[in-house]
Amino acid sequence: xxTETKDRIVTTTAELFRRQGYNATGIKxxxxxxxxxxxxxxxxxxxxxxxxxAETIRWSGAMYGALVPAIFxxxxxxxTAVRTFFAGAAAxxxxxxxxxxxxxxxxxxxxxxxxxxLREACADxxxxxxxxxxxxxxxxxxxxxxxxxxxxxxxxxxxxAFVLARAQRSTEPLAxxxxxxxxxxxxxxxx
Amino acid sequence: xxTETKDRIVTTTAELFRRQGYNATGIKxxxxxxxxxxxxxxxxxxxxxxxxxAETIRWSGAMYGALVPAIFxxxxxxxTAVRTFFAGAAAxxxxxxxxxxxxxxxxxxxxxxxxxxLREACADxxxxxxxxxxxxxxxxxxxxxxxxxxxxxxxxxxxxAFVLARAQRSTEPLAxxxxxxxxxxxxxxxx
DNA sequence: CGCCTCCTAGATAGATCGCTCTAATAGTCT
DNA sequence: AGACTATTAGAGCGATCTATCTAGGAGGCG
Numbered sequence: 088x089x090t091e092t093k094d095r096i097v098t099t100t101a102e103l104f105r106r107q108g109y110n111a112t113g114i115k116x117x118x119x120x121x122x123x124x125x126x127x128x129x130x131x132x133x134x135x136x137x138x139x140x141a142e143t144i145r146w147s148g149a150m151y152g153a154l155v156p157a158i159f160x161x162x163x164x165x166x167t168a169v170r171t172f173f174a175g176a177a178a179x180x181x182x183x184x185x186x187x188x189x190x191x192x193x194x195x196x197x198x199x200x201x202x203x204x205l206r207e208a209c210a211d212x213x214x215x216x217x218x219x220x221x222x223x224x225x226x227x228x229x230x231x232x233x234x235x236x237x238x239x240x241x242x243x244x245x246x247x248a249f250v251l252a253r254a255q256r257s258t259e260p261l262a263x264x265x266x267x268x269x270x271x272x273x274x275x276x277x278x
Numbered sequence: 279x280x281t282e283t284k285d286r287i288v289t290t291t292a293e294l295f296r297r298q299g300y301n302a303t304g305i306k307x308x309x310x311x312x313x314x315x316x317x318x319x320x321x322x323x324x325x326x327x328x329x330x331x332a333e334t335i336r337w338s339g340a341m342y343g344a345l346v347p348a349i350f351x352x353x354x355x356x357x358t359a360v361r362t363f364f365a366g367a368a369a370x371x372x373x374x375x376x377x378x379x380x381x382x383x384x385x386x387x388x389x390x391x392x393x394x395x396l397r398e399a400c401a402d403x404x405x406x407x408x409x410x411x412x413x414x415x416x417x418x419x420x421x422x423x424x425x426x427x428x429x430x431x432x433x434x435x436x437x438x439a440f441v442l443a444r445a446q447r448s449t450e451p452l453a454x455x456x457x458x459x460x461x462x463x464x465x466x467x468x469x
Numbered sequence: 470c471g472c473c474t475c476c477t478a479g480a481t482a483g484a485t486c487g488c489t490c491t492a493a494t495a496g497t498c499t
Numbered sequence: 500a501g502a503c504t505a506t507t508a509g510a511g512c513g514a515t516c517t518a519t520c521t522a523g524g525a526g527g528c529g
Contacts, residue, residue, distance in 0.1 A: 092506080108388045110301035114487060124507045129488070131506090136487065186391040192441050193387035197299045199444035200377040209445040239442065239451050240458045244431070247438030250383050251430065253390035254400040260430050267431045267462060283476080305517060315477045319518095322476090326518065 093131045095121045100139060101147040106186045108193040109140055109205070140194070141208040147190035148212030152219055159223040166273050168223070169241065173265025176245065177258040185256045188249035216242055228277040237275055241268050284322045286312045291330060292338040297377045299384040300331055300396070331385070332399045338381035339403030343410055350414040357464050359414070360432065364456025367436065368449040376447045379440035407433055419468040428466055432459050 099121035103112040114136060118125050132139040154172065162168035180188050195209035217238045224234035244264040251260035290312035294303040305327060309316050323330040345363065353359035371379050386400040408429045415425035435455040442451035 106391045108299065108301065110299060111388065111392065113485075115485080124509080126490095126508060127506065184391070188387075193384075195441055195445045196379075196384040196387060197302065200297045200375070201302065206445060206447075210447070213442055213445055236454045236458070239439075239454045240435070243438030243442055243451055243455045244434055245438065246441045247434030247436065248430075250386055250437045250441075251404055251434055254386045254397060254404055256397075256401070260434055263427045263430045264434045267427070271458060271462065304515075306515080315479080317478055317520095318476070327516095 092121075092123050092127055096123050096128065096131065096139070097143050097146050099123075100143045101150075101190055104140075104143060104147070104194050105188070105190045109197045137202060137204060140198075140202075141204050144191050144194060144205065144208040144212060148208075148215065151190055152212070152216050155216065155219045155223065159220075165223060165227045166269050166276070169269045169272055170265055173245065173248075173261050173268070176249075177252070177261035177265075180249070180252055180261065181258050185253050188253055189246055192246050192249060213242065224272075224275075229275050233275055237268075237272055240271065244268050283312075283314050283318050287314050287319065287322065287330070288334050288337050291334045292341075292381055295331075295334060295338070295385050296379070296381045300388045328393060328395060331389075331393075332395050335382050335385060335396065335399040335403060339399075339406065342381050343403070343407050346407065346410045346414065350411075356414055356418045357460050357467070360460045360463055361456055364436065364439075364452050364459070367440070368443070368452035368456075371440070371443055371452065372449050376444050379444055380437055383437050383440060404433065415463070415466075420466050424466055428459075428463055431462065435459050 096117060100112065100117050103117065103120070114125070114128055117123075117139075118128060128139065129135065132142065134141075154175075158172050158175070159165065159168040162171060176188075180186075191209055191212055194205065195213075198205040198209070200206075217235065220238035220241060221231070221234045224237055225231055229237065244267065245261075248260040248264035252258060287308060291303065291308050294308065294311070305316070305319055308314075308330075309319060319330065320326065323333065325332075345366075349363050349366070350356065350359040353362060367379075371377075382400055382403055385396065386404075389396040389400070391397075408426065411429035411432060412422070412425045415428055416422055420428065435458065436452075439451040439455035443449060
């Protein structure tokens with residue numbers, strides 16, 4: 088299967104985006120770390136770096152978004168699911184030397200005012216996450232409108248905590264944000 | 279006063295960082311937009327781009343952090359202050375075409391795993407904000423420990439909401455996050 | 470006036486950027 | 500086998516990046 092090269096390119100790019108963002112990641116660095124031939128980049132992604140970026144954003148957005156059902160569905164209730172989610176994010180972050188946080192937030196901020204296709208890719212990913220999280224909350228008996236608000240709050244709290252955590256090299260923001268959202272969620276649940 | 283050139287360099291760099299981040303901002307672009315001579319960059323910032331970046335981070339961090347006393351101190355109570363803060367952030371963001379959000383979050387994510395001096399500058403800025411916000415909350419009668427948690431939550435919610443808002447070109451995340459934090463704060467206040 | 474320091478001014482170096490191009494190879498059909 | 504497409508391989512182009520370097524102008528002070 089020749090597509091394994093393309094996969095290797097995307098996964099490597101995703102890792103690099105996560106650690107250093109879009110602009111600091113060069114094509115040369117990608118092919119080196121992915122052990123892929125230079126020409127393959129433009130064979131698989133004729134649109135160049137921007138197309139590779141867009142596909143990488145959508146791919147890693149889907150990967151990370153898969154954590155929502157993976158954690159929420161087997162959990163006894165949504166509140167413990169939220170706690171598990173934030174705790175897991177904190178553990179992964181610390182284990183990677185405060186490098187592996189959200190795979191698309193860095194790129195999202197970099198490109199939001201610069202590249203419309205990349206901005207849209209980020210927006211679509213966030214939309215998917217919000218949709219997915221909302222479903223779990225409505226499934227727990229929360230009204231649709233309130234569920235969306237809480238989903239937005241959860242994603243925002245997570246992303247913001249990642250920013251603080253990476254800058255300060257501490258998991259405290261993730262712990263605090265997780266607890267805050269768990270509390271808010273608890274209160275929103277039907278009695 | 280010849281220092282006005284240096285000021286112009288820092289303020290334009292801050293603006294560029296905010297819109298496109300650290301890596302996408304070139305020295306050439308800075309001197310062009312600041313109408314400053316190229317040589318002045320390395321005269322005022324012998325450490326090059328990294329030193330200019332660090333000073334810009336600290337400067338714009340201080341500028342943005344000044345909003346905390348400016349909004350909290352004249353406000354009737356901390357809850358309405360929080361609402362005002364988030365509403366103002368949303369208004370500024372929309373007015374700038376979703377470009378002017380947090381002046382340092384983009385840079386923070388870009389450099390956190392790449393440049394220790396720049397990471398430290400971001401961490402110091404966040405520390406200052408948390409300190410400043412905590413003071414206002416303890417001043418409202420909230421216990422020190424709880425005040426710090428709420429301050430972290432507020433900054434995280436704001437930063438995360440900025441990420442969502444810029445990607446989706448919507449102020450909804452800021453409105454929701456602001457309301458969520460106002461509620462949490464309300465409940466933490468002494469009866 | 471001459472001197473000294475601060476700042477301006479920009480040419481230029483050396484490396485790296487994204488990307489294009491051609492050619493060779495691998496794999497799959499008829 | 501022969502023909503055709505998909506993929507690999509990397510040399511090289513023009514542009515741009517940060518940074519260095521030299522030289523000149525501005526203003527205070529003897």
